[in-house]
Amino acid sequence: MRSKVVLRRLVRNKQARFGFIALILLVVLAYVGPFCGAYDWTDKDFMAFMSAPDADHWWGTTAIGQDMYAVTLRGMQKSIVIGLLVALISTGLAAIVGAFAGYFGGWVDRVLMWGVDLLLVLPSFLIIAIVSPRLREGASWLWFVVLLAAFSWMVTSRVVRSMTLSLREREYVLAAVYMGIPRWKIIFRHIVPNLSSLLIIDATLNVSGAIIGEAALSFFGFGIQPPDVSLGTLIAEGSRNATGYPWLFAFPAGLLVALVLSVNLIGDGLRDALDPGSNS
Amino acid sequence: MGKYLLRRLAINVILVAIAASLAYMLAATTMNPRAAYEGRQPPVPEAVIDATLDAYNLNDKTPVLERYATWAKGVVTGDFGKTWNGGSVNSEMGRRIMVSLRLLLIGTILGFALGVALGAFSAVKQYKLSDRLIGVSSFVIMAIPVFVLATLLAIGTYNVNRGLGFTLIEYTGEYNPRLTGWDQFLNRLNHLILPTISLSLGSIAFYSRIQRNMMLDVLNQDFVRTAMAKGLRRRTALVKHALRTALIPSATYFAFAFGTMFTGATFTEKIFSWHGMGAWLVDSINQNDVNSVAAVTFFAAVCILVASFLSDVLVAALDPRVRVN
Numbered sequence: 284m285r286s287k288v289v290l291r292r293l294v295r296n297k298q299a300r301f302g303f304i305a306l307i308l309l310v311v312l313a314y315v316g317p318f319c320g321a322y323d324w325t326d327k328d329f330m331a332f333m334s335a336p337d338a339d340h341w342w343g344t345t346a347i348g349q350d351m352y353a354v355t356l357r358g359m360q361k362s363i364v365i366g367l368l369v370a371l372i373s374t375g376l377a378a379i380v381g382a383f384a385g386y387f388g389g390w391v392d393r394v395l396m397w398g399v400d401l402l403l404v405l406p407s408f409l410i411i412a413i414v415s416p417r418l419r420e421g422a423s424w425l426w427f428v429v430l431l432a433a434f435s436w437m438v439t440s441r442v443v444r445s446m447t448l449s450l451r452e453r454e455y456v457l458a459a460v461y462m463g464i465p466r467w468k469i470i471f472r473h474i475v476p477n478l479s480s481l482l483i484i485d486a487t488l489n490v491s492g493a494i495i496g497e498a499a500l501s502f503f504g505f506g507i508q509p510p511d512v513s514l515g516t517l518i519a520e521g522s523r524n525a526t527g528y529p530w531l532f533a534f535p536a537g538l539l540v541a542l543v544l545s546v547n548l549i550g551d552g553l554r555d556a557l558d559p560g561s562n563s
Numbered sequence: 564m565g566k567y568l569l570r571r572l573a574i575n576v577i578l579v580a581i582a583a584s585l586a587y588m589l590a591a592t593t594m595n596p597r598a599a600y601e602g603r604q605p606p607v608p609e610a611v612i613d614a615t616l617d618a619y620n621l622n623d624k625t626p627v628l629e630r631y632a633t634w635a636k637g638v639v640t641g642d643f644g645k646t647w648n649g650g651s652v653n654s655e656m657g658r659r660i661m662v663s664l665r666l667l668l669i670g671t672i673l674g675f676a677l678g679v680a681l682g683a684f685s686a687v688k689q690y691k692l693s694d695r696l697i698g699v700s701s702f703v704i705m706a707i708p709v710f711v712l713a714t715l716l717a718i719g720t721y722n723v724n725r726g727l728g729f730t731l732i733e734y735t736g737e738y739n740p741r742l743t744g745w746d747q748f749l750n751r752l753n754h755l756i757l758p759t760i761s762l763s764l765g766s767i768a769f770y771s772r773i774q775r776n777m778m779l780d781v782l783n784q785d786f787v788r789t790a791m792a793k794g795l796r797r798r799t800a801l802v803k804h805a806l807r808t809a810l811i812p813s814a815t816y817f818a819f820a821f822g823t824m825f826t827g828a829t830f831t832e833k834i835f836s837w838h839g840m841g842a843w844l845v846d847s848i849n850q851n852d853v854n855s856v857a858a859v860t861f862f863a864a865v866c867i868l869v870a871s872f873l874s875d876v877l878v879a880a881l882d883p884r885v886r887v888n
Contacts, residue, residue, distance in 0.1 A: 412848050
């Protein structure tokens with residue numbers, strides 16, 4: 284019943300509607316677009332270095348003759364996947380750690396929250412910057428995802444914990460306790476589902492946060508490692524000679540902003556739909 | 564109160580120590596300062612490299628714990644050691660803190676002041692055209708990462724300068740060392756324009772959103788109506804009563820931003836080639852400069868903790884309800 288109300292509010296919300304349409308278009312562009320282009324992202328055209336956009340190379344070519352259209356879409360695929368995975372892992376982790384700490388209390392709570400405090404103080408930029416360029420094996424970007432996620436869940440888990448503290452005294456939770464349901468099952472069946480609005484909003488905003496975070500680290504060469512590409516590495520490459528060859532910078536940067544903007548619009552619309560009372 | 568502050572101080576000192584030690588350990592075990600000496604032409608004898616690295620406490624042949632002990636002993640007495648090429652980390656840090664301060668002070672304050680003003684204005688004009696315009700543009704600006712924004716500004720300036728045929732606005736470095744006196748001061752201001760815009764635009768957008776929401780909350784409350792009922796003009800009532808109360812959340816963010824100011828501008832500093840603290844973190848990682856990495860981390864951790872302390876104190880000072888508790 285509630286999901287129907289929320290869905291109706293969401294469809295009626297102008298921001299969310301624009302956001303969803305834009306995001307779907309972008310995802311389609313990223314995954315279907317490469318089939319329309321004449322070149323693969325690994326192809327190199329030795330007859331055209333740094334050529335401006337034309338009928339053959341729609342978005343121009345790079346310094347080593349890669350087709351900008353194919354490379355940018357490939358980078359966008361990676362950025363989308365990274366954003367989704369990081370959001371999923373970090374919100375999941377925040378929910379589990381926060382709910383366990385809040386529900387069990389006592390020493391479990393103390394240990395978990397101490398860990399959260401420690402992770403907040405650790406220099407995350409430094410750790411990712413030092414570790415990720417050293418992971419040059421096949422699936423190094425997966426490790427990068429894990430690192431990004433590991434440093435982005437702590438604040439949410441604090442919020443989840445404080446909300447769990449009030450949920451654990453509710454009647455339906457107490458009823459489940461008296462029926463003899465094991466405590467971990469209560470957490471997953473009664474506590475976490477009741478936090479879903481917070482978690483959905485958090486996960487959405489984490490997607491755009493992770494996309495920007497990936498791009499920011501890749502900008503300095505600390506993120507995705509070559510030969511793999513992401514929007515961040517492309518922007519870094521393009522910004523070095525953006526004045527002379529604007530197409531190297533404009534396409535990846537424009538797509539990055541469009542992607543982040545559409546996800547943020549959805550997040551804002553979701554907040555209005557799920558949590559009408561809030562105003563931040 | 565005194566006991567609480569003391570306990571908090573103790574916890575903070577421990578947290579800073581943990582963060583800095585971990586950074587040192589990570590940097591010391593993974594980075595290789597030797598590489599900077601090994602590839603030279605003509606080749607440097609290994610004994611000489613060893614002696615140099617030993618003097619800087621960077622030799623990877625010494626066990627990590629031993630190097631750590633030497634480093635920690637230095638830090639406790641206020642000496643952060645040597646950079647990879649033998650300079651003093653302390654003097655480098657002092658210089659870079661001043662650079663960051665000159666760059667960021669104006670941008671941070673400007674961002675806060677303009678953001679709050681815009682937010683309050685758009686709350687008063689709720690649902691009017693100006694409110695929507697401010698809302699949409701702040702939403703768009705918040706979706707643009709600072710490295711894209713800074714590059715866009717640099718491209719725009721480049722084209723403006725080329726179109727005019729002379730350099731109207733500078734976009735690299737801090738000042739032109741050939742100028743002196745009044746000219747140099749103007750030159751410094753000119754160099755500040757672009758980085759300040761790129762720094763403050765994001766925070767203007769951020770503060771205006773917070774301030775608008777808080778102001779809307781306050782506008783309909785009884786004390787604002789009372790203020791107007793007792794005969795205050797609308798503007799006086801809004802500024803003196805509503806804005807002041809609605810400032811609390813923005814002010815706490817501002818206190819936090821002010822504390823983390825020094826290390827928060829890595830992108831702006833790198834793109835506009837200012838050699839401040841933020842740029843140092845990236846430079847020192849790329850140069851395998853173990854002691855500098857540890858020093859920047861130490862400094863950043865201190866900044867964060869001071870900032871969170873500052874924002875707590877400020878809330879207590881501004882909000883009577885917190886003071887009573």
